[in-house]
Amino acid sequence: MNLKPETTEKIDKLVPRYPTKRSAALPLCHLVQEDQGYLSNEAIEWIAQRLELEPINIQEIVTFYPMLRTEPTGKYHVRVCRTLPCALAGAYQTCHRLEKELNVEVGHTSEDGLVTLEYVECHADCGRAPVVMVGEEEYTDIDPDKAGELAAKMKSGELSDGMPD
Amino acid sequence: MAHEETRLIMKYADEPGYTNDIDCYLKHGGYEELKKAVTMKPEDICAEVMDSGVRGRGGAGFPAGMKWKFLDRKSGKPIYLVCNADESEPGTFKDRQIIHKDPHQLIEGMMIAAYAIQAKLAFIYIRGEFFQGYRILEKAIEEAREKNFLGDNILDSGYSCDIIVHRGAGAYICGEETGLIESLEGFRANPRIKPPYFPAALGLYQCPTIVNNVETLCDVKHVVAMGGKEFAKIGTPGNTGTRTWCVSGHVMKPGYYEFACADITLGELIYDVCGGLKPGRKLKAVIPGGSSSKILRADERFTGKLKDGTEYDWGIEDIPMDFDSLMAVGSMSGSGGVIVMDDSTDMVEALANINYFYAHESCGQCTPCREGVPWMRKITQRMVDGEAREEDADLLNSIADQIAGRTICAFGEAASWPVQSFIAKFKDEFVEKAREQAARRKEGEKTAKETTLI
Ligand SMILES: Cc1cc2nc3c(=O)[nH]c(=O)nc-3n(C[C@H](O)[C@H](O)[C@H](O)COP(=O)(O)O)c2cc1C
Ligand code: SF4
Ligand code: FES
Numbered sequence: 001m002n003l004k005p006e007t008t009e010k011i012d013k014l015v016p017r018y019p020t021k022r023s024a025a026l027p028l029c030h031l032v033q034e035d036q037g038y039l040s041n042e043a044i045e046w047i048a049q050r051l052e053l054e055p056i057n058i059q060e061i062v063t064f065y066p067m068l069r070t071e072p073t074g075k076y077h078v079r080v081c082r083t084l085p086c087a088l089a090g091a092y093q094t095c096h097r098l099e100k101e102l103n104v105e106v107g108h109t110s111e112d113g114l115v116t117l118e119y120v121e122c123h124a125d126c127g128r129a130p131v132v133m134v135g136e137e138e139y140t141d142i143d144p145d146k147a148g149e150l151a152a153k154m155k156s157g158e159l160s161d162g163m164p165d
Numbered sequence: 166m167a168h169e170e171t172r173l174i175m176k177y178a179d180e181p182g183y184t185n186d187i188d189c190y191l192k193h194g195g196y197e198e199l200k201k202a203v204t205m206k207p208e209d210i211c212a213e214v215m216d217s218g219v220r221g222r223g224g225a226g227f228p229a230g231m232k233w234k235f236l237d238r239k240s241g242k243p244i245y246l247v248c249n250a251d252e253s254e255p256g257t258f259k260d261r262q263i264i265h266k267d268p269h270q271l272i273e274g275m276m277i278a279a280y281a282i283q284a285k286l287a288f289i290y291i292r293g294e295f296f297q298g299y300r301i302l303e304k305a306i307e308e309a310r311e312k313n314f315l316g317d318n319i320l321d322s323g324y325s326c327d328i329i330v331h332r333g334a335g336a337y338i339c340g341e342e343t344g345l346i347e348s349l350e351g352f353r354a355n356p357r358i359k360p361p362y363f364p365a366a367l368g369l370y371q372c373p374t375i376v377n378n379v380e381t382l383c384d385v386k387h388v389v390a391m392g393g394k395e396f397a398k399i400g401t402p403g404n405t406g407t408r409t410w411c412v413s414g415h416v417m418k419p420g421y422y423e424f425a426c427a428d429i430t431l432g433e434l435i436y437d438v439c440g441g442l443k444p445g446r447k448l449k450a451v452i453p454g455g456s457s458s459k460i461l462r463a464d465e466r467f468t469g470k471l472k473d474g475t476e477y478d479w480g481i482e483d484i485p486m487d488f489d490s491l492m493a494v495g496s497m498s499g500s501g502g503v504i505v506m507d508d509s510t511d512m513v514e515a516l517a518n519i520n521y522f523y524a525h526e527s528c529g530q531c532t533p534c535r536e537g538v539p540w541m542r543k544i545t546q547r548m549v550d551g552e553a554r555e556e557d558a559d560l561l562n563s564i565a566d567q568i569a570g571r572t573i574c575a576f577g578e579a580a581s582w583p584v585q586s587f588i589a590k591f592k593d594e595f596v597e598k599a600r601e602q603a604a605r606r607k608e609g610e611k612t613a614k615e616t617t618l619i
Contacts (some may be wrong), residue, residue, distance in 0.1 A: 017329055019286065019370055020353035030293070032334055056350075057459040063489065064353040065334030067293045084456055084518050085413035085504055087618040121522055122255040122456075123294055126413035126502070127420045136296035 085126035101151035135162020178266035203322035210281035211287025216393025223378030251340035254455035259380035356574035400426030404487035432482025454499025457579035459586035517545035523580035
């Protein structure tokens with residue numbers, strides 16, 4: 001596994017802080033996913049070995065937690081909150097507009113690899129609904145018109161991918 | 166008349182120029198209570214928390230002092246403190262504000278609580294989607310460590326404790342305290358059966374553990390500042406302190422507002438504080454405490470007797486916003502998430518939306534929950550898609566009845582209460598939808614009406 005030196009350093013610091021090695025499983029999944037973009041079989045085996053566990057112990061976590069991925073996302077990872085408060089504020093219309101403008105069906109990655117569009121559950125900012133995330137960046141009060149603007153900026157490459165450097 | 170907020174937890178958070186760095190916090194008197202706490206006897210702090218009557222802000226409203234009392238101190242095993250920052254109940258968004266705007270308040274509250282229960286190590290379990298909140302907390306903890314507010318030999322007291330921020334990864338069930346513990350141990354977040362796994366006795370690593378919500382732990386700081394008895398004067402007996410109500414849905418000014426318990430009614434909150442409904446709209450229903458609490462219908466009357474014997478006869482607008490009043494009207498204050506719906510809302514669609522959430526989030530351990538909740542989701546989805554049947558309302562109700570009370574954790578109730586209450590209060594709409602769709606089908610119209618909430 002070719003992890004960035006910063007990632008390895010973070011992992012080495014993190015594991016001994018926990019009372020048991022296994023407790024570091026989720027944080028390691030996050031760190032490796034941030035490094036690699038997703039969790040490949042190789043990555044899962046690597047994490048298991050690092051924590052003296054079996055690959056299945058990591059596999060069962062990866063399949064349980066929605067934020068852990070076994071496939072890479074597009075350049076823009078767009079998550080639209082669809083739970084009741086956001087829905088009352090028009091989240092479904094927002095998402096339909098994104099689907100149309102970005103030519104991608106929700107739940108999928110566009111053919112050109114530009115966007116992955118997903119529905120997610122409440123992001124705990126329901127007072128400023130509808131909420132849309134791009135990478136780790138949050139956009140609030142996104143009505144269909146603002147969704148159109150976001151989509152245009154993604155297509156032109158103007159929008160940040162929302163990932164930390 | 167606009168109501169005055171009583172801001173305790175959110176006092177500085179929204180003040181212009183108030184930042185989340187430690188210098189700003191110290192300038193506003195930060196960490197003075199921790200300095201005071203470490204000179205007190207731990208049991209005296211526990212006694213103050215008991216006197217304060219402060220009830221948990223995470224959902225169930227259990228008195229914090231009592232929970233701390235249940236800690237198994239005889240086992241000799243290390244004690245852990247866990248801050249529940251998973252905040253995933255739809256409609257709730259207060260913990261995020263505290264973390265973003267005043268992280269040191271939380272850290273101070275946690276360190277006081279950790280000292281009071283003599284925890285060996287503390288964790289903040291933060292939901293994975295709070296990327297920025299996670300970074301803010303990491304930075305704040307570093308700042309606090311530099312000033313010796315946490316770490317080894319805190320403020321020369323001889324007491325040492327560290328905080329680890331642990332990220333979840335998108336599963337709502339991690340908010341349930343025993344699911345959270347499993348997740349923290351590196352497993353799937355499958356809740357544990359209580360008894361015997363009450364965290365206070367058999368929690369993290371099978372050791373005595375206290376799990377408290379973000380807001381509850383902030384309250385602990387204010388209890389130490391004021392003294393338990395003085396804190397208990399805010400609000401009403403049994404409903405002490407303030408609550409941060411998160412209002413979302415069809416109001417002009419959604420947002421979070423902090424009031425002393427019972428200091429405001431639901432009507433005042435909606436109309437005076439949140440600017441009322443959108444123009445030309447009428448109130449239809451309110452979910453008062455996050456999506457799992459039972460829905461209230463705008464034209465209901467609530468009558469009965471309160472704990473202290475006084476009789477009440479309230480319309481929805483008269484309900485005082487506190488733990489016991491919302492319980493009295495058959496719902497709960499839960500996590501403080503008030504979801505407002507006006508007369509444009511289709512109740513079948515709204516329930517379909519809620520069912521989708523719970524069906525997605527069941528951990529899958531208990532058969533009634535794993536099978537029943539997706540079944541309810543399928544029925545409401547079918548109703549939205551144009552194939553509603555007149556018997557659907559009763560069927561939904563009977564499925565919900567068979568889940569609640571038959572599962573390992575309270576998720577079973579959380580998923581059943583919306584269904585039971587929607588059917589109890591809006592059955593006419595469910596039946597009407599079935600009739601209308603049957604008529605459309607007869608006319609040869611294949612498509613359902615356009616939907617907006619699912
Ligand atoms: C399905 C389910 C989800 C929950 N989600 C949360 C949550 O996101 N945040 C929280 O603080 N408590 C949540 N709780 C309540 C916790 O189990 C626990 O009661 C709480 O963290 C205790 O803290 P408190 O006493 O300070 O309220 C949830 C409970 C259930 C049954
Ligand atoms: S009630 Fe549902 S969420 Fe809770 S343990 Fe059972 S299956 Fe899991
Ligand atoms: S429902 Fe979308 S942020 Fe809460």
